[in-house]
Amino acid sequence: MATSTKSDPKNMDLTLRIWRQDGPSDRGHLQTYEVSDISPDMSFLEMLDVLNEQLNAKGEEPIAFDSDCREGICGMCGLMISGHAHGPEKTTTCQLHMRSFKDGDTITVEPWRADAFPIIKDLVVDRSSFDRIIQAGGFISVNTGSAPEANAAPVPKQKADRAFQSAECIGCGACVAACPNASAMLFMGAKVTHLGELPQGQPERWARVVSMVSQHDHEGFGGCTNTGACSVACPKGIPQDVISTLNKDLRTAMRQGG
Amino acid sequence: MTDLIHGVYTEGEKIADTKAPKVPVAGMWEKRKMDAALVNPANRRKLSVIIVGTGLAGGAAAATLGEAGYHVKSFCYQDSPRRAHSIAAQGGINAAKNYKEDGDSVYRLFYDTVKGGDYRSRETNVYRLAEVSANIIDQCVAQGVPFAREYGGLLDNRSFGGVQVSRTFYARGQTGQQLLIGAYQALERQVAAGTVEMFTRHEMLELIVEDGRARGIIARDLVTGEIQTHLADAVVLASGGYGNVFFLSTNAMGSNVTANWRAHRKGAYFGNPCYTQIHPTCIPVSGDHQSKLTLMSESLRNDGRIWVPKKREDCEKDPRTIPEADRDYYLERIYPAFGNLVPRDIASRQAKNMCDEGRGVGPMVGDFRRGVYLDFADAIKRLGQKAVEEKYGNLFDMYARITGENPYETPMRIYPAVHYTMGGLWVDYDLQSTIPGLFVTGEANFSDHGANRLGASALMQGLADGYFVLPNTIRDYLAKGPFPKVSEDAPAVVEARTAVEERTKRLLAIKGERSVDSFHKELGNIMWEYCGMERTEAGLLKAIDLIRGLRAEFWRNVKILGSADTLNQSLEKAGRVADFLELGELMCIDALHRAESCGGHFRAESQTEDGEALRHDDQFLYVAAWEFGDGESDPNQPGSTMGAPVLHKEDLVYEAIELKQRSYK
Numbered sequence A: 001m002a003t004s005t006k007s008d009p010k011n012m013d014l015t016l017r018i019w020r021q022d023g024p025s026d027r028g029h030l031q032t033y034e035v036s037d038i039s040p041d042m043s044f045l046e047m048l049d050v051l052n053e054q055l056n057a058k059g060e061e062p063i064a065f066d067s068d069c070r071e072g073i074c075g076m077c078g079l080m081i082s083g084h085a086h087g088p089e090k091t092t093t094c095q096l097h098m099r100s101f102k103d104g105d106t107i108t109v110e111p112w113r114a115d116a117f118p119i120i121k122d123l124v125v126d127r128s129s130f131d132r133i134i135q136a137g138g139f140i141s142v143n144t145g146s147a148p149e150a151n152a153a154p155v156p157k158q159k160a161d162r163a164f165q166s167a168e169c170i171g172c173g174a175c176v177a178a179c180p181n182a183s184a185m186l187f188m189g190a191k192v193t194h195l196g197e198l199p200q201g202q203p204e205r206w207a208r209v210v211s212m213v214s215q216h217d218h219e220g221f222g223g224c225t226n227t228g229a230c231s232v233a234c235p236k237g238i239p240q241d242v243i244s245t246l247n248k249d250l251r252t253a254m255r256q257g258g
Numbered sequence B: 001m002t003d004l005i006h007g008v009y010t011e012g013e014k015i016a017d018t019k020a021p022k023v024p025v026a027g028m029w030e031k032r033k034m035d036a037a038l039v040n041p042a043n044r045r046k047l048s049v050i051i052v053g054t055g056l057a058g059g060a061a062a063a064t065l066g067e068a069g070y071h072v073k074s075f076c077y078q079d080s081p082r083r084a085h086s087i088a089a090q091g092g093i094n095a096a097k098n099y100k101e102d103g104d105s106v107y108r109l110f111y112d113t114v115k116g117g118d119y120r121s122r123e124t125n126v127y128r129l130a131e132v133s134a135n136i137i138d139q140c141v142a143q144g145v146p147f148a149r150e151y152g153g154l155l156d157n158r159s160f161g162g163v164q165v166s167r168t169f170y171a172r173g174q175t176g177q178q179l180l181i182g183a184y185q186a187l188e189r190q191v192a193a194g195t196v197e198m199f200t201r202h203e204m205l206e207l208i209v210e211d212g213r214a215r216g217i218i219a220r221d222l223v224t225g226e227i228q229t230h231l232a233d234a235v236v237l238a239s240g241g242y243g244n245v246f247f248l249s250t251n252a253m254g255s256n257v258t259a260n261w262r263a264h265r266k267g268a269y270f271g272n273p274c275y276t277q278i279h280p281t282c283i284p285v286s287g288d289h290q291s292k293l294t295l296m297s298e299s300l301r302n303d304g305r306i307w308v309p310k311k312r313e314d315c316e317k318d319p320r321t322i323p324e325a326d327r328d329y330y331l332e333r334i335y336p337a338f339g340n341l342v343p344r345d346i347a348s349r350q351a352k353n354m355c356d357e358g359r360g361v362g363p364m365v366g367d368f369r370r371g372v373y374l375d376f377a378d379a380i381k382r383l384g385q386k387a388v389e390e391k392y393g394n395l396f397d398m399y400a401r402i403t404g405e406n407p408y409e410t411p412m413r414i415y416p417a418v419h420y421t422m423g424g425l426w427v428d429y430d431l432q433s434t435i436p437g438l439f440v441t442g443e444a445n446f447s448d449h450g451a452n453r454l455g456a457s458a459l460m461q462g463l464a465d466g467y468f469v470l471p472n473t474i475r476d477y478l479a480k481g482p483f484p485k486v487s488e489d490a491p492a493v494v495e496a497r498t499a500v501e502e503r504t505k506r507l508l509a510i511k512g513e514r515s516v517d518s519f520h521k522e523l524g525n526i527m528w529e530y531c532g533m534e535r536t537e538a539g540l541l542k543a544i545d546l547i548r549g550l551r552a553e554f555w556r557n558v559k560i561l562g563s564a565d566t567l568n569q570s571l572e573k574a575g576r577v578a579d580f581l582e583l584g585e586l587m588c589i590d591a592l593h594r595a596e597s598c599g600g601h602f603r604a605e606s607q608t609e610d611g612e613a614l615r616h617d618d619q620f621l622y623v624a625a626w627e628f629g630d631g632e633s634d635p636n637q638p639g640s641t642m643g644a645p646v647l648h649k650e651d652l653v654y655e656a657i658e659l660k661q662r663s664y665k
């Protein structure tokens, strides 16, 4: 590793191995880069910004990666960092800070890998399969203007809290990337639980789960074997029990001949 | 050509009519809805509407128009509509439900919003906003939005800056996320139903105006690079705010002004471009690498207390060791009636004043310490750590993750950051711009917040526009259609498309030395320095010069690698920065012409003896609507400038509310 003069003793020099792939049909490869004088207060993506500025200056095309809010809420970012979805901390890639690494580290950066998330370029993948799962039933059918008074149906706090907790999913896809089967059961369970805990979600409850699961399988996501890797990787801490809720709802729906 | 004023703009005719029905505000919206023409359900499928943006304003409108049976084409630049920046709103959404029986009403919400906007917003639109606010909550609850609830199962409320009632509905610190997911799900339901066609990773780069009407857009497929023509009977821009002109802001990395700016260049007036909101509670800048700033919800001001040391020597000390007597809770001291809950513009400017006096805290950035304390020690003592965690847990976690400090133990440090743009495309009461058939909703328009926006009212506006206002007003326009078919080879279409292709080619052909980001950062510094929290005539004139120079350099020296026919993020950014480089100049011109202080626009030349903003209602009681001035040469060519913009004034009339100087003391 090249030694550099650091502007602050806390700063780091790092070796990065980053996945480069020109387009969907390119085979892709890991390319090694060196970055130096990285501040622990930088976010991981700001570190990649620094690298991209360097590449641009040298005439090499910058690395494509997704991000938008950089606040951990939009779900746009997502990298496999040394084998961990979103890196070593329980957070999103954009909220991961360089203080989680140390001087001299080698970090491998790859895109999410799953059949249902084809690679577009470098670290950018296509997650539109998630939108299609929601299209299959991840909603409550209520046209604008036809809603009753909001306080007409009180919701017990416990149920409201569980609905909220499940609704925190940001649709990032880390659960799929972390799962050995590339299953999206955590993502789907979170939606089924969010809507299923609320009185408003009851009328469509059974049809919803059947339709979403069928779309999930159709998209090429794998089956769930309860490894729990999804929940560990989830930056929003969606608990694994949403999958049990989903399975229970699915069984009930099947019994009803749904 | 008339003479240039200040050497930079000219003045044209006043705007005569905003199309609001001529009845008192209380009955106005009912009347407008009654008068708006109806479209037979069987005809709706034949009418198409393009909606650019899938945030609260665009997503809600696309879902609602889809439900009504229109053919909707919806666009966003992210990979999913659910990622629009509305997702990041934390604190809450206002509604005049009066669930707390604390004296709230439609009128009070209306009054607070007009006063909060420092009497620079349009009464008619704000009244309507307050009126439909309650329906929004009903709609969202029905969609399954999990708002915070009390133990009895009913909805909970909290209070927000600038008001004295509790009318803010919230979902912990993720209100925007939950509201947007509600709209997103409604939108996806329509995608499944076939009424909405969704175009993700598509960016609008030009507006098509044919025969005086907005009839479509030119968009780039960001994955394949394909330049596409999309035609429709009407176009809606719901493309969000342009705070990223400052480079550092709380907006998303991709937030941009391109959709608005392209429409402005085609004839849509730009309203009050200089009105920018600088939010008081953001996490301070930590270094040059900073790519964006993170907001800490203003709801924190409900329980946190803001202070700086009384003595400069104490600024480096551990804050916990500074005794009560040596702390200056400056907002509580200066504004005893509102204390820590004064409106944002005031809280921000006072934080800047404290730091300028040398009493800021945290690391030195440049010559100053840019930070003040936001302290929860009292709240934790009073309510217990658990209750504080319940309310603000995710915000505290975010702070800890970004700064590496534990806010339960040491006070947080905060500093103002660019957050929201009250300015936007000018629209009439129907939310229609000066181009017939072009409607503008949400943060992208200028309409409801005057010179300063109150907390929790942007989400309210986005959803009011999207669910309830636009679907009613656009109907009246569409009832005149379907308009004559426009063909893809009509001259106006070809011209728009060629312009986009040429521009893309030109950007890639420059092959200069400097990266897009370096230009963006430099523009941001100019804007923050001269068009930020405090503005002066000399500073603004200087900024206009600097921006012109920078724009010329950009078109000569920007370096963009890669090609036009693949995913190329540098190229995307370059197009956005090119438009920011033009917008920045217009913002400075607007700030220069408005020689008064109002809301977020503080002109140092116009202040009271004790340093408060001083309005000049005799001269400036109007909306400044700017028409694009065509330059002599192509503005995109190196060295050239935009033409001088033309100012059209819309006089503001206050009938329901008495005009006063704002006071929070």
Ligand SMILES: Cc1cc2nc3c(=O)[nH]c(=O)nc-3n(C[C@H](O)[C@H](O)[C@H](O)COP(=O)(O)OP(=O)(O)OC[C@H]3O[C@@H](n4cnc5c(N)ncnc54)[C@H](O)[C@@H]3O)c2cc1C
Residues within 6 Å of the ligand: B052, B053, B054, B055, B056, B057, B058, B075, B076, B077, B078, B081, B083, B084, B085, B086, B087, B088, B089, B090, B091, B092, B093, B175, B176, B202, B203, B204, B205, B238, B239, B240, B241, B250, B251, B252, B255, B256, B258, B259, B295, B297, B419, B420, B441, B442, B443, B444, B455, B456, B457, B458, B459, B460, B462
């Ligand atoms: C951090 C943060 C916290 C906030 N907290 C609150 C709060 O608590 N309460 C409150 O009331 N307000 C809050 N606000 C303000 C509020 O969130 C926004 O003003 C509001 O959500 C804007 O909604 P919108 O629909 O107008 O635009 P956005 O949600 O920004 O959506 C813009 C859409 O336009 C699309 N788009 C933009 N340009 C193009 C283009 N050229 N081509 C194609 N698509 C394009 C984007 O893809 C996106 O879908 C907050 C804002 C921020 C940044």
Ligand code: SF4
Residues within 6 Å of the ligand: A168, A169, A170, A171, A172, A173, A174, A175, A176, A186, A187, A190, A230, A233, A234, A235, A236, A237, A238
């Ligand atoms: S469940 Fe968690 S990991 Fe999966 S998409 Fe949602 S937030 Fe991401």
Ligand code: FES
Residues within 6 Å of the ligand: A066, A067, A068, A069, A070, A071, A072, A073, A074, A075, A076, A077, A078, A092, A093, A094, A095
């Ligand atoms: S960029 Fe939005 S969650 Fe990371």
